[in-house]
Amino acid sequence: MRIALHDVTRRFGAFTALDRVNLEVESGELIALLGPSGSGKTTLLRIIAGLDWPDEGEVHFDGEDALSRSVGERNVGFVFQSYALFRHMTVFENVAFGLRARPRRSRPGEAEIRARVERLLELVQLGPFGKRYPAQLSGGQRQRIALARALAIEPRILLLDEPFGALDAKVRKELRRWLRQLAAAA
Amino acid sequence: MTDIELHWDDAFAANRKSTPDHVRGRLSPENAVLPGFPSQPQASRTASMSVRKATRARDVRADPAPMRWAIIGIAVTFLVLFIVVPLLNVFAQALARGFGAYFAAIVQPDAIAAIELTLLAAAISVGLNLVFGVIAAWTITKYEFWGKSVLITVIDLPFSVSPVIAGLVFVLLFGAQGYLGPWLQEHDIKVIFALPGIVLATVFVTFPFVARELIPLMREQGTRDEEAALTLGASGLRTFFRVTLPNVKWALLYGVLLCNARAMGEFGAVSVVSGHVRGETNTMPLHIEVLYNEYQFTAAFAVASLLALLALVTLIAKVVLEGRATNAANSE
């Protein structure tokens, strides 16, 4: 899906986080935003996801206005820097959350949800971990569960905010390689 | 993302070129690994799709307005009904007959005696609990030893015991028919129905306050500062007074205030151990009960208002001290 940002501006009081940002992302592209901390990367991602709104400018998904849609309607997967896994739910329940949260009409059956979640867990190579709690996982494993959870809703866009910031170099390398493969296959 | 593998983008660009054209848009696990997965129906579109230049930021975490106002309404009504109104009532009833009657009730001899006794008993109790509370907190937070959690439970015990039972146990020990009763009578020592009994009961009930305020804070602060002082050659006592105490001064002060408020206001435990002798063994709360039972309502409320003022002062102090404690923590 094409993303188009046009003259997006976001101010926080006297501080301008984003100043007339223009960006176009084609379908299937994998884009990395690089910049020093405080340069507005997270703000931009949040605006695309619908967790924040620009003061000026437009955001289009496939030519249609995205700003008039709420975050749930935008179908954007978001992986936070701090993973934001639900601590009181098992790994399985975390990944299944987005599917179970759907209104009854469009919700898949339990059997199908189970199948999808298990497939996702296999994908991130954490198949046997379904019954564990996030507190029992390492940082790298939590990162992958957060990713699996975002993927479960089959998002049109996947946003990752500093996804490897809290991990050590070796794990970072592996996850990056793996993410590249995921994007390449999409 | 400040550290980058510069070759990554090149490698990826090469990858991208090999991506088949017909695979569009959605990054989904089926495309990645398993083919043949049923596709998800599109999310329904909203009606208004007009392009907007300036948009209103809508907080994702905000509750809808009707729900907000309903909850605020219920919460405020509940708090006003159960807390504000009774509190106001104390002062309203105290001043029901004007300031003259108010002051007359307070300076009445029995009332003065009650006030003096309350202040004395509270001063002793708080003083004792201050010293031993600090020592207990030090023991628990600066050392590791077996049975620590048992110790903490014991410290918390008075909180879960009814004040009446607190008084009862001291009567069982020191009362005329108590275990030590005969011995005390022999030596003409009065504990129950006298100041010592009141102090004991008050100490029992208010002991946890100081320790509980200090323990979480001291636990968080750890032993680093003390160890530093020791390496610099300070003695244990010096370390305690110059390093540990200053670190916890606001929490300690607040613990003392709470302890004092509870000590001065304790009713159930003291009621059991005191003899209810007017002018001698009646604390302020007991005196309030006496006045109330004699239908001297205005006088009762007048004395009560003094304690209510104390409670308000304690709360104000809490807010102020919490502000100071936060500032101290932030400036570290």
Place this chain on the structure above:
Amino acid sequence: MSGATLARYRWRVIPGFGITLGTTLLWLSLIVLIPLAALFLKTTELSLVRFVSIITSPRVVHALELSFGLSLAAAAVNLVFGFLVVWALVRYQFPGRRLLDAMVDIPFALPTAVAGIALTNLYSENGWLGQLLAPLGIQVAFTPLGIFVALVFVGLPFVVRTVQPVLEDLEAELEEVAATLGASRLTTIRRVIFPAILPALLTGFALAFARAVGEYGSVIFIAGNLPNVSEIAPLLIVIRLEEFRYADATAIAAVMLVASFLILLAINLLQRWSGRRGGGLS
């Protein structure tokens, strides 16, 4: 060396372990342990038959039922309304919020006798609220309903103050993530926020319950104190003491203490359960 081994050496590093532990144990023994031991010692002086006959006598049974029953009800009310209060205080802005937040501690700081006479006066026939309720045929003062009101008052801060820090510390990202995953507001509250604060809610409930069971000062003014009607267990203990029937008083106290210990145990288990599963970010 492992952390545990190092920790064990710490007490040799910081001086004063012996004396401070000794002093603490001595003080606790004098003030808490020995007095409580006296209570249980006295209990054992009773034969089992006598003990059972005391605590199963109608008046005692009624007093215990009244105390525990009304405490449970009052704690339940505090659970529901305390939850709404803490939600409003933490999540919303409205005029007077900070003032009301500070006032939540009033039942904690106000002497029980003061609260007792204030509530009695308030709900008596000529009182501000009693006047409003009388035409409706509702009598609060000098009835079990009055006891209930007083118990709600004393337990109010417990639920609020226990849940407040948990709700305040709940990361915004949890709700945002749920929103990106398509959850409605109601679903997010139900399945993400509520389970996270449930342990604290239950702990607050247990604390309010424990406090209410032992409450004396706030209640005896507004209760009718009629035996078998509106007489709470602590009052019965006091009456027995005044009659020098120490054995009876001790027996009732022992039953109440055992119940309190069980509640304390439940609180500890709850807190450990909540610590293991947690309710926030991971």
